[in-house]
Amino acid sequence: MLPNRRKWLDLWRKNATVAASGFLAISATTGVAGYEMAKDDVTLTINGKKQEICTYAKDVEELLEEQGIQPRKEDYVYPSLNTPITDDLHIIWEASKEVTLTINGKKKKMWTTADTVGELLRSQHVAVGPHDKVTPSLSAKVQKGMNIGIERAFPVRLNVGGKQQQVWTTSTTVADFLKQQGIPLGQWDRIEPSLQETVKAGMTVYIVRIKKVTDVVEEPVDFAVVTKRDDSLPKGERRVIAPGEKGKIEKTYEVTLENGKEVARKLLATRTIKESKPRIVAIGTKTVHPVASSGRPSSRGADQAAKEFYVNATAYTAYCEGCSGITSTGINLRQNPSVKVIAVDPSIIPLGSKVYVEGYGYAIAADTGSSIRGYKIDVFFPERSDAFGWGRKRVKIRVLP
Incomplete structure (x- = not known):
């Protein structure tokens, strides 16, 4: 019996050990499962x-x-x-990124999670004007350590060739400003202020367009007046032998234009196209003896005709200021430049009288003038140069019968 009992006890112990081991294994498995389920x-x-x-x-x-x-x-x-x-x-x-925002030179560091530069500026409540310069662009992706700059635009008046307009710019110098505005400059153009000048708000920048062009013009050349003595003519009488002919020259100028207006003209060359021909005037030297008075009674005009007296004489042309070219008696001086006519005061020398003027010759009193009063006459010359040459003088006049 004892051996059988011992055998039974060993078997029971073995089963108990196995059971305990199984229980522990089940407990461990259940705990792990519960822990995993907590995730x-x-x-x-x-x-x-x-x-x-x-x-x-x-x-x-x-x-x-x-x-x-x-x-x-x-x-x-x-x-x-x-x-x-x-x-x-x-x-x-x-993660936020650290960036540096600079507005008109003032720097500020900040952290941001904005995706783009535009989004960053909106988050910082920084308004951007349509003419402001933002670098990099508003659509650029924000990067760690990025430098973002804003240059505020300001108004500037731009005057190009006399035409003015207001524009906006962020430029620092006049040169940068003109480049930003796409303004081409010519070789002679003048910029005010200078290209190196700093641009400021409200400033006016002038571009004076300067051109240099060549101008060729033709000009008349007055002829010279040559006098020669003629003893066949009464003393003082003048007779034109050769009328003279004006010459012609060609002048080449360098003309400077500023905004289309001429401001300077420089003579570069002169060329003679046609030589002038002198006017030749014969001056009488023959002495004419006056006719003695008959002593017969006469009218006032007859008394004057028989006398010689001195008058103050000036000269005029058919083209003088206020002149019509037609005398008070109807003679067209422009059509008849060779006629010898004087203007008189009819109360002293009657119109129609034939006269002899010292230094001028025989003539007819056929004109009057508002300034011809008393003992004063005006002698006619077809050319201004002759009239100027006569000037003002006191001469002797004789009224012929």
Whole structure:
């Protein structure tokens, strides 16, 4: 009996050990399964890259710490850091980037999660005018360490060739400003102020268009008057032997134009096209003895005709200012330039009288004038040069019967 009992006891002990081992194994398996069931499946997007993870974290902040992320206050985190972790939660984290924003030379560092430069400026409530210069462009992607610059545009008056308009610019110098506006400059153009001058708001920039052109003109050349003595003519009488002929020259000028208006003219060359021919005038030297008066009674006009007296004599032409070219007695001086005529005061020398004027010769009193009063006459010459040459003088006149 004893051997059988011992055998039974060994068998019982063996079964008990196996049972205990099985119980421990089941317990361990159940615990592991429970621990695994405590994990949450979430989606985490880091700077645009999505990943699926399982986590025991209690909230978003702990989850990010598990991933080695220490968010800055400027970072974008969604949902908030204290949001509890639940299954299928989608978490987004975008790291902020440090950039430098410079506006008209004033710098400011900042952190941002903006995707583009335009988005960054909107988030900072920075308005951009239509003429402002932004670098890089508003559509450029924001990069870490990026330098973003804004140059504020200001109004400037631009006067090109006399035509003025208002434009907007961000340029620093006149040269940059003209380049920005696409204004071409000619070789002689004048810029005011100078190209190196700093552009300021409200300034007027002038572009004076300068051109230099060649102008060729023809000009008449007056003829000379040559006198010669003639003893066949009564003393003082003049007779034109050769009328004279004007010459012609060609002058070449360099003309300077500013905004289309001539401001300077420089003579470059002169060429003779036609030589002038002198006027030749014969001056009488023959002495004429006056006819003695018969002593018969006569009218006032007859008394005057028998006398010689002195008068103040000037000269005129058919083309003088206010002259019609026709005498008060109807003689057309422009059509008859060789006629010898004097203007008189009819109360002194009757119209129609034949006279002899010292230094002028025989003539007819056929004209009057508003300034011819008393002992004064005006002698006619067809050419201005002769009239100027006569000038004003006191001469002796004799009224012929």
